[in-house]
């Protein structure tokens with residue numbers, strides 16, 4: 001079925017002859033099947049097309065087709081011997097404990113088999129546990145088992161990169177094989193202070209031994225200090241502590257609607273909020289109701305009424321959308337999930353002025369952009385804009401705990417009375433202690449300034465790269481988007497191979513958002529690997 005494993009690549013097969021290429025494509029289909037069975041059908045099917053293409057491209061470029069055929073032959077053979085044993089198992093589960101490294105490869109040195117590059121060795125492990133060639137992962141047993149269990153028992157509502165993280169510190173992640181990656185995702189900007197920051201950890205442990213949860217039915221001794229610090233740093237009178245970012249967005253929406261009726265005099269149930277195309281405010285029904293992204297909405301209607309979307313950056317459209325029934329404009333000062341979209345210079349300031357003119361609240365969702373991410377404490381700060389409601393989350397939890405908040409001044413916050421809004425976990429002692437420590441780190445380590453400095457260096461270097469793959473480099477501080485002419489996933493995979501974890505935010509945009517504690521050496525590490533990955537992907541036919 002696989003053809004003769006010992007067959008060497010022939011000149012016809014490299015010549016571009018249509019018959020030879022058809023044969024190559026057929027072989028590659030078989031190879032893809034072989035790998036699918038080896039590494040887990042479910043995981044592989046999702047990548048099947050990309051991987052198939054990559055194998056074809058790589059095979060043609062590197063002349064390793066016969067070697068790959070051989071390894072796939074081994075895979076199928078191994079699979080065959082276990083076929084009976086796994087017959088009774090759930091077919092969707094990948095066969096376990098089968099890894100190409102479990103047996104010496106037939107053709108001799110494994111290095112020759114799936115890649116012409118040397119095997120990457122685990123930085124801290126004594127044993128090489130995985131083998132990887134562009135786009136093709138052969139995972140360690142443990143990684144495969146964990147991925148299989150995740151897919152077996154967890155809903156498939158994410159498509160993560162197949163890196164199973166076991167440990168993290170500062171800007172670095174280690175997977176279960178001991179391979180090290182520079183984290184350029186930072187849990188979607190939730191790890192601004194770096195992984196496992198000792199000061200936040202100490203607060204977590206210390207508080208964890210005293211009291212962690214009271215609910216707001218009682219008062220606790222940690223929340224007041226946390227709220228004092230938060231309001232002082234953010235510059236507002238009061239805060240509503242919540243947990244996830246989307247809950248803080250919900251809080252702001254409720255507050256704005258309440259204000260619309262109680263203060264502005266909008267007729268009951270008529271209040272509208274203007275939002276922006278490509279926004280991302282989370283995943284609850286009100287957030288997806290505000291969304292314009294078809295994938296986030298499909299099959300989830302009916303939606304909450306009262307949202308009107310206009311193009312991000314278009315002042316005239318915003319002016320037209322605001323009516324007497326508009327209670328608020330809800331904006332991300334830089335759209336993160338939407339593709340790291342930076343508005344035109346002066347836009348936020350003009351939006352602020354328009355809101356004042358038309359008696360409309362400005363709600364700024366700084367869940368992703370806040371706490372130094374863009375090189376200022378808040379992205380609105382770049383234009384001296386103070387929103388009426390500031391929405392924060394992610395980094396407030398110091399990478400340890402979900403902590404979010406909506407902040408406003410007394411007049412507005414006074415519209416919430418007992419029972420109007422709340423959360424069992426919001427403001428709990430553990431969350432308060434952790435967030436208090438995270439704020440200390442953000443301020444005392446001057447993370448906004450560090451983000452500004454490192455971000456400027458990365459942006460400058462990325463913009464200097466001349467490659468047809470890069471259409472645009474945009475962003476502020478350490479929230480950087482690279483618009484590509486190829487699927488961003490391809491570059492993400494090439495970076496992963498080189499020890500950099502970065503993920504696409506839109507299909508053609510790769511987001512680079514490392515922890516703000518990144519130092520010059522790690523910046524250099526990133527730039528070197530990024531240039532290499534771009535060059536490697538660019539060389540593909």
Ligand SMILES: Cc1ncc(COP(=O)(O)O)c(C=O)c1O
Pocket residue numbers: 188243244245246247249280281282283332336337365366367368369393394
């Ligand atoms: C701007 C913005 N708002 C809200 C959210 C939702 O935050 P969470 O996932 O913590 O609910 C996100 C998450 O990515 C976000 O980027």
